[in-house]
Amino acid sequence: MLSSVASGILNTVLITVSSFIIGSVLALPLVAARVSRYAALRTIAALVIDSLRAIPPIVLLFIIYYGIAQGYLRLSAYDSGVACLSLVSAGFMAEVFRSSLRAISKGQREAARALGLGRIQVVMSVVSPQAARIAVPSGAAWAIGLLKDSSVVSLVGVQDVTFRAFTEAQSGSSGTLPFIYAGGIYLLLSVPIGLLARYTGAKLAKGVRW
Amino acid sequence: MHPTHRPDERRYGVTDVIDPGQVPLVELRNVSKRFGKVTVVEDVSLQVAPGQVVSIIGPSGAGKSTLLRCINFLAPIDSGEVLIAGKQACPSYRPGRHPKSRETMAVRRRVGMVFQGFELFPHISVVDNIVLAQVKVLGRSRKQSLDRARELLAGMGLANKEKAYPGQCSGGQQQRVAIARALALDPEVMLFDEPTSALDPELGAEVLAVMKRLAEDGMTMIIVTHEMAFAMKVSDKVVVMADGSVIEEGAPDAVFANPSHPRTAKFLSAVLDR
Numbered sequence: 466m467l468s469s470v471a472s473g474i475l476n477t478v479l480i481t482v483s484s485f486i487i488g489s490v491l492a493l494p495l496v497a498a499r500v501s502r503y504a505a506l507r508t509i510a511a512l513v514i515d516s517l518r519a520i521p522p523i524v525l526l527f528i529i530y531y532g533i534a535q536g537y538l539r540l541s542a543y544d545s546g547v548a549c550l551s552l553v554s555a556g557f558m559a560e561v562f563r564s565s566l567r568a569i570s571k572g573q574r575e576a577a578r579a580l581g582l583g584r585i586q587v588v589m590s591v592v593s594p595q596a597a598r599i600a601v602p603s604g605a606a607w608a609i610g611l612l613k614d615s616s617v618v619s620l621v622g623v624q625d626v627t628f629r630a631f632t633e634a635q636s637g638s639s640g641t642l643p644f645i646y647a648g649g650i651y652l653l654l655s656v657p658i659g660l661l662a663r664y665t666g667a668k669l670a671k672g673v674r675w
Numbered sequence: 676m677h678p679t680h681r682p683d684e685r686r687y688g689v690t691d692v693i694d695p696g697q698v699p700l701v702e703l704r705n706v707s708k709r710f711g712k713v714t715v716v717e718d719v720s721l722q723v724a725p726g727q728v729v730s731i732i733g734p735s736g737a738g739k740s741t742l743l744r745c746i747n748f749l750a751p752i753d754s755g756e757v758l759i760a761g762k763q764a765c766p767s768y769r770p771g772r773h774p775k776s777r778e779t780m781a782v783r784r785r786v787g788m789v790f791q792g793f794e795l796f797p798h799i800s801v802v803d804n805i806v807l808a809q810v811k812v813l814g815r816s817r818k819q820s821l822d823r824a825r826e827l828l829a830g831m832g833l834a835n836k837e838k839a840y841p842g843q844c845s846g847g848q849q850q851r852v853a854i855a856r857a858l859a860l861d862p863e864v865m866l867f868d869e870p871t872s873a874l875d876p877e878l879g880a881e882v883l884a885v886m887k888r889l890a891e892d893g894m895t896m897i898i899v900t901h902e903m904a905f906a907m908k909v910s911d912k913v914v915v916m917a918d919g920s921v922i923e924e925g926a927p928d929a930v931f932a933n934p935s936h937p938r939t940a941k942f943l944s945a946v947l948d949r
């Protein structure tokens with residue numbers, strides 16, 4: 466029974482990791498627009514980010530899977546799940562990046578500009594490396610949240626840990642045990658992410674680079 | 676370009692008398708700067724000759740730091756002109772617009788700045804702080820930049836701090852690194868924005884010693900400071916600001932011993948007679 470539930474791990478991990486990566490990449494242009502010097506861009510970005518964060522993942526998933534994916538775009542359940550969770554991640558990671566950028570004092574930017582660095586150089590050499598370090602702990606916290614949220618894909622038939630637990634509970638002898646196994650698996654998967662968050666957070670507090 | 680100064684020449688402020696044929700290295704003409712509705716700098720004109728050391732003093736909120744930032748366009752001016760060596764610092768700049776990056780970068784290449792809060796980059800080592808802009812801005816090789824950084828660090832008595840991170844250095848050490856970081860770009864003029872205000876007196880003295888040596892070596896310097904003894908000893912000219920305007924300027928001994936403006940007298944008695 467455990468092995469049956471555990472067979473969903475690969476899908477759970479793949480969906481979480483790919484959504485996190487795609488979401489983080491999508492978050493970059495979003496956050497760039499969000500802190501742009503043009504008010505219109507800032508407003509649009511704020512709207513997009515807030516919408517992505519406000520819509521429950523399950524609702525977004527149904528919109529994508531039953532709405533868009535049934536039409537022109539042929540998306541499998543798995544792809545719909547990744548698309549949904551990537552979008553949600555983009556909204557959250559954009560906020561994570563934005564608050565990390567805000568944590569870099571204005572003085573740092575000014576010092577960089579006073580040295581004659583161009584706007585892109587200021588961002589690339591001075592602001593982003595510092596902001597990225599600050600983003601790691603809250604990014605890791607989001608990754609743990611995403612790992613749990615990835616269970617929504619079971620509702621459109623992706624065979625992840627939750628889906629396996631569900632089918633096992635319906636067909637097997639116990640209705641509870643498979644879910645306890647599933648819970649244990651999610652817990653174990655989140656431990657390394659949590660450790661990474663702790664480790665980097667502690668380094669950060671000491672002001673040491675890693 | 677830099678005239679050599681004898682110490683006694685400085686003390687009597689002889690260099691304050693600008694040769695009429697000499698072009699000021701930095702010149703502000705009727706500069707004003709507003710933040711919203713508040714006018715922080717109002718109609719300030721100022722000339723700084725090559726090799727001159729000018730101290731700007733005055734009460735908090737007088738606009739001293741803002742004036743300094745107007746020179747390198749960290750605070751783009753709302754009216755007036757900023758000239759470097761007789762030429763418009765940012766020729767295409769129009770108040771209310773963002774100055775062109777290319778032009779501000781060119782200004783900042785010639786004008787170094789040191790901040791009250793040091794503002795070293797905490798994620799890279801001391802030596803990399805000094806190397807960064809040499810490579811990115813001047814296009815020097817890393818090898819050349821390292822050599823220059825090490826030479827400057829040695830001159831500051833910080834050779835052993837090369838690989839340390841800023842967070843592992845004292846405030847006085849960090850500020851000296853910040854000075855080295857600016858000097859590495861071979862600026863023609865250095866701006867100091869209250870460089871010792873965040874330091875206790877002993878650490879501040881290390882920084883002042885470095886600045887004094889720099890002045891003796893002929894560097895053109897504009898210093899916003901509350902260190903009156905330093906302003907007295909090292910500067911050729913003292914500029915007193917209050918409420919956004921320059922209310923008095925002259926040789927330090929004249930200004931300190933015989934202030935002509937009652938506001939200056941009030942300020943000086945507040946800081947000197949404590």
